[in-house]
Amino acid sequence: MEEKRMRKVVVDGAEYSYPHGTPYRAIAADFQNRFPCDILLVNRGGKLCELHKTLDRDCTLKMVTAQDKPGIQTYERSAVFLMLKAFYDVAGRENVERLSVEYSLSSALFTLARGNFTLDQALLDRVEARMRELSALALPIEKQSISTEDAIELFQQAGLVHKAQLLSFRINSRVNVYSLDGFVDYFYGYMVQDTGYVRCFGLELFENGFVLRLPTQKNPNELGDFRPSKKVFQELHQATLRSQALNASNVAELNTTISQGNATPLILAHEAMMEKKIGDIAAEIAGRKEVRFVMIAGPSSSGKTTFSHRLSTQLRACGLRPHAIATDNYFKNREDTPRDENGNYDFEGLGAMDVEQFNTDMVRLLQGETVEIPNFNFKKGAREYNGNFLTLEEGDVLVIEGIHCLNDRFTHSLPKQSKYKIYISCLTTLNIDDHNRIPTTDARLLRRIERDARTRGYSAQTTIRMWPSVRRGEENNIFPFQDSADVIFNSALIYETALLKPYVQPLLFGVPHDSEEYIEAKRLLKFLNYFLPIPADDVPKTSLMREFVGGGCYHV
Secondary structure (H helix, E strand, C coil), X not given: CCCCCEEEXXXXXXXXXXXXXXXXXXXXXXXXXXXXXXXEEEEECCEEEECCCECCCCEEEEEEECXXXXXXXXXXXXXXXXXXXXXXXXXXXXXXXXXXXXXECCCEEEEEEEECCCCCHHHHHHHHHHHHHHHHHCCECEEEEEEHHXXXXXXXXXXXXXXXXXXXXXXXXXXXXXXXXXXXECCCCCCCCEHHHCCCCEEEEECCEEEEECECCCCCCCECCCCCCHHHHHHHHHHHHHHHHCCCCEHHHHHHHHHCCCHHHHHHHHHHHHHHHHHHHHHHHXXXXXXXXXXXXXXXXXXXHHHHHHHHHHHHHCCCEEEEEEHHHHECCHHHCCECCCCCECCCCHHHECHHHHHHHHHHHHCCCEEECCEEECCCCEEECCCCEEECCCCEEEEEECCCXXXXXXXXXXXXXXXXXXXXXXXXXXXXXXXXXXXHHHHHHHHHHHHHHHHHCCCHHHHHHHHHHHHHHHHHHCHHHHHHCCEEEECCCCCHHHHHHHHHHHHHHCCCXXXXXXXXXXXXXXXXXXCCCCCCCCCCCCCCCHHHHCCCCCCC
């Protein structure tokens, strides 16, 4: 018998030999003791591979755990699959009308369940027990390629109509489906090898559904804290109702609307809903006579600048005179800016702001004094005074936008009643289908890739590389204060990914295959493939989306 051909495998710079056809799981086992948590995938020269795949070439391998972004996404996806299987087992498939994973909420996934059963903690305890039973059995999660037509028929028969509808827009003739002990489903992304990898989870009742609690990327071996923002949840719930009213709860419904030539009414309807919300906020501010400072904060690419302009327009319509102030003008001079643990300037932290000068100026304005507002020269790294004088008179309000605007330490000298705080974020509730959610961060990243390319000349690779640092700044300086806001404004638009697709897709194709950012670019490209594109022609010039694709009436 001919001896099996040996293949060279490089891991962490060292070279090893394995027989051709060795499963990646066997190779991963040889290196597992180097990692504090399970190896879930391997990165073979920039391509993610599931562990059931086999070695067929000389290659360089990088082990992927749940401490890596692709790893924690794989774990989450696999946990959802396990939960769905267990729920159907316990409740009885014939009794389950619909199970839909809606959105992420504080290290957990909020899920709605509808059918011939009583959703209570007792039922969830039985489902969780079944999940643990299936996990202990280490049942294989098998991947199979079938024709798209067969997949559509399979999901129609299973009552997963949105999944079948989604695949009807698929150009590819074949589709990968996963099966677990006879339960078959379709997922956008990779899976773990077997149920034994999914050990950290919990189920709890929450509001009108329940949550699947999960670990975090920082600590994959323990459940993350579940401290949901009730205000954010309520806004997500309202956004879900708006999507349902517009018949666009998921990508399949959105694609149907676009394919039938009804994109323009959808765009205009959602824009009208958003304008009404901004008008309502302006009316509430006008009704609070003591408010002089409108403080606006939110994570990157939420559309803060355009929102500020639109809110100012509505404030004028309510008889007020808004004046814009950017907190960036109160940065400390460069030589006084603190540095992070890596020795780089920390522009995100409160320490980078001249908090005392800001408070002094705002208090003087509140007292009726005339104040010269500074301008920060980013090229020189210094604050300058160029004769920009301001006096607050009756009916004047300051519209102040900045990362720390919800943090009372930043405005410690201002009376509470003089401040109206707005948290703005892109809280998308549009999902691919009932079992494949779209992370809010994906929507913001796509927005930022296009805006960075258009206004700063950055490549998609550069934006993707910077994104984790941006996210860390948000988690430290914005998210902890979101519940202190008087109102939460959701800037997500149902149609935005379909709009962004023709802009962002070419940029993502430009990410080099041998770069670390390629895996994320490839994932986003696959994600965009689910959407039919729409042109920007009928998007209003006042739309928040104009901040990202251009052509708006505001100078942003």
